[in-house]
Amino acid sequence: MVSKSTSKYIGVIGAGSFGTAVANILAEKNQNVLLYARTPGKAASINETRTCNGYSIHDHIEATDDLEKVGKSCDVIFPVVPSANFREMMKDLSPYLKPYHILIHGTKGFDLNVNRDKIDDQNPLTREHVRTMSEVIKEESSVVRVGCLAGPNLAREISEKKPAATVVASHFDEVIRVGQTLLRNERFLIYGSNDLIGIELCGILKNIIAVGAGTIAGLGLGENAKALFISRGLVEMVQIGKALGGNAQAFLSLAGVGDLMATSYSSLSRNFTVGNRLAHGEDIKAIIDSMEEVAEGVKTIDIINELARTYKVRVPITETLHRIISNEMSVDDAHRYLMKFPFRAEIDME
Numbered sequence: 001m002v003s004k005s006t007s008k009y010i011g012v013i014g015a016g017s018f019g020t021a022v023a024n025i026l027a028e029k030n031q032n033v034l035l036y037a038r039t040p041g042k043a044a045s046i047n048e049t050r051t052c053n054g055y056s057i058h059d060h061i062e063a064t065d066d067l068e069k070v071g072k073s074c075d076v077i078f079p080v081v082p083s084a085n086f087r088e089m090m091k092d093l094s095p096y097l098k099p100y101h102i103l104i105h106g107t108k109g110f111d112l113n114v115n116r117d118k119i120d121d122q123n124p125l126t127r128e129h130v131r132t133m134s135e136v137i138k139e140e141s142s143v144v145r146v147g148c149l150a151g152p153n154l155a156r157e158i159s160e161k162k163p164a165a166t167v168v169a170s171h172f173d174e175v176i177r178v179g180q181t182l183l184r185n186e187r188f189l190i191y192g193s194n195d196l197i198g199i200e201l202c203g204i205l206k207n208i209i210a211v212g213a214g215t216i217a218g219l220g221l222g223e224n225a226k227a228l229f230i231s232r233g234l235v236e237m238v239q240i241g242k243a244l245g246g247n248a249q250a251f252l253s254l255a256g257v258g259d260l261m262a263t264s265y266s267s268l269s270r271n272f273t274v275g276n277r278l279a280h281g282e283d284i285k286a287i288i289d290s291m292e293e294v295a296e297g298v299k300t301i302d303i304i305n306e307l308a309r310t311y312k313v314r315v316p317i318t319e320t321l322h323r324i325i326s327n328e329m330s331v332d333d334a335h336r337y338l339m340k341f342p343f344r345a346e347i348d349m350e
Contacts (some may be wrong), residue, residue, distance in 0.1 A: 008032070
């Protein structure tokens with residue numbers, strides 16, 4: 001178990017909104033926290049102003065731009081960086097990691113380890129080309145004890161100390177216990193799961209549905225339409241999740257339907273915001289360029305659209321959203337199309 005001794009740091013890699021929220025929760029429990037920021041300027045600003053992303057940071061938090069210091073000073077590290085930067089970060093961190101380290105990531109996206117120009121009908125995208133972040137950690141380092149955080153974790157609400165919960169998933173019970181010990185408090189509940197891949201897929205796939213839910217809000221179609229869309233989306237998540245090696249039961253958990261509800265109904269969700277802005281006629285590139293933090297759902301839509309073709313899984317919501325972001329279909333036309341589509345209403349739990 002992790003000691004509360006202040007002689008050892010807990011590491012958080014990524015000074016975005018969720019990374020900062022995690023760092024504050026850790027620090028509240030009398031842990032000294034090293035918060036890694038990518039640039040010396042941002043690290044210095046955090047230390048000088050004692051704020052990050054508009055929120056005060058705990059006195060026990062020290063910002064740094066030195067990954068070597070994080071690796072050598074921390075036995076437990078929480079990486080919370082965008083999926084597009086995750087493998088590069090792990091390559092940089094790996095020389096300072098040992099098998100005794102514990103890494104619990106909070107990134108809800110895929111790593112694509114193939115050049116998209118090489119993907120065609122003769123060489124389709126497969127699960128071998130796509131990694132979850134736990135798989136990236138194990139590929140790029142000697143770390144064995146790996147876990148993830150997943151759940152309805154809107155960073156602003158956590159930073160404002162509103163009630164929330166998350167799931168720590170890992171094949172190792174010790175990792176789950178460590179995550180619970182370090183993070184749990186009276187307003188932040190921590191559940192555990194040994195279905196690491198299933199829980200990771202929940203966090204990744206719900207981002208697609210959140211983008212779609214945002215388009216419904218943007219068009220003003222109402223709560224009935226949104227509930228219809230989200231329930232259909234959950235069925236689609238289960239179908240593609242099972243094809244990628246996930247367990248259907250995971251999608252009915254806090255990390256599945258719970259996270260799906262939060263991100264599909266809240267304007268605090270980056271993916272919901274993308275959909276909302278698409279419905280108001282904005283171009284996807286302009287939306288992405290204007291956002292301070294990454295909306296993982298856009299990249300995930302592209303990847304799942306390709307994987308579904310390979311595994312012959314019908315994902316009409318993903319396919320339609322892909323046509324929207326590719327400027328092949330308007331948002332209005334997309335919703336008229338989906339209202340006529342013969343969806344399955346039930347979830348196949350087998």
